[in-house]
Amino acid sequence: MIATLDGAIQYKGDTGAIGYPGDHALMAGLRSLADVVVMGAGTVREYDAWPDDAPPLAVVSRSLDLDFDGGVFEGGRTIVVTCGSAPADRLERARERADVLLAGETFADIGPALDELAARGLGRMLCEGGPRLLAQVAAAGWLHELCLTLSPMVIAGDAFRVLNGPDLDEPLRLRLLHAVPDGDYLFTRYAVE
Ligand SMILES: NC(=O)c1ccc[n+]([C@@H]2O[C@H](COP(=O)([O-])OP(=O)(O)OC[C@H]3O[C@@H](n4cnc5c(N)ncnc54)[C@H](OP(=O)(O)O)[C@@H]3O)[C@@H](O)[C@H]2O)c1
Structure with a gap:
């Protein structure tokens, strides 16, 4: 998933507006590791x-x-x-x-x-969202890692967050595995504890 610094997964309904080619390359790499x-x-x-x-x-x-x-x-x-x-x-x-x-x-x-x-x-499943599906994946206990790219912008508005669903029964704690900057973008990978 990719999100702005203020947590939005798209700008005015357009996910491409917060993305960039480096994130597309990362996504292709992640796909190559998945079944x-x-x-x-x-x-x-x-x-x-x-x-x-x-x-x-x-x-x-x-x-x-x-x-x-x-x-x-x-x-x-x-x-x-x-x-x-x-x-x-x-x-x-x-x-x-x-x-x-x-x-x-x-x-x-x-x-x-x-x-x-x-x-x-x-x-080995790569769930690319969207946020409504991803919230259900997490609620079902199937979220094991989260690869989140931070896009260097803030946009306000009412766009979805990365997970969009009811509160989880308990907050899921994650551990940072790595954070790799690419210019002003930041690729992060977290694992559920
Ligand atoms: N920024 C990012 O990284 C990122 C990543 C992915 C997507 N997005 C954006 O997110 C937007 C879509 O997100 P979204 O959350 O609205 O949609 P979504 O999660 O992609 O899809 C929701 C749909 O999935 C089906 N679904 C979900 N849970 C289900 C269940 N338990 N049983 C049966 N069907 C189920 C339903 O389809 P039916 O309605 O057909 O029943 C539901 O309407 C798009 O605009 C996309 O561009 C952004």
């Missing part, structure tokens, strides 16, 4: 394609309001993580275009879906 990239549908809807040299993408969605004809689903590598209560017609379309993982009927907890990905040999 699968897990992403919420809200973020996936902003993608036109998924790179061939990246690990497969697992899209988490209950509505299945996704562009199954778009580039993200080309090549048949994409995994759709959804639940039994998803609309039947969209579920059928998802099955034509992707590998569908059904995580229970209503999908109240993301944990079992992530357990299932791990059981398929995709245990």
Whole structure:
């Protein structure tokens, strides 16, 4: 994730406005270490394609309001993580275009879906957000490391923070593994204790 110094994950709805090429290079490096990239549908809807040299993408969605004809689903590598209560017609379309993982009927907890990905040999997961999904990953006890780039700007406003969800039962304490400056940007990597 990338955030401004005042904690915003985007400026006026635009995540690119706080990013820069160095962070994109870091993201590509992180992807190269992962078995699968897990992403919420809200973020996936902003993608036109998924790179061939990246690990497969697992899209988490209950509505299945996704562009199954778009580039993200080309090549048949994409995994759709959804639940039994998803609309039947969209579920059928998802099955034509992707590998569908059904995580229970209503999908109240993301944990079992992530357990299932791990059981398929995709245990090294890179969750690229967005903030609503990431809050659920943390609530389910699946946040083990946080790679956070600090973008050298403040923007005020009411943008989401890195995690957007109800209070966790207890604050998660993290340990700084490293902090690497790149000009005025700072790449940090924390591990959950
Ligand atoms: N600054 C950064 O580093 C960064 C990183 C990533 C994303 N972003 C930005 O964040 C924005 C999107 O963030 P967001 O938090 O709104 O969306 P998100 O977390 O990407 O996606 C939320 C969607 O994921 C699905 N979902 C999440 N939890 C689920 C569950 N337990 N069961 C079933 N489906 C579930 C739902 O999809 P359905 O509605 O389809 O059911 C939900 O609407 C984008 O603008 C993106 O650019 C910024």
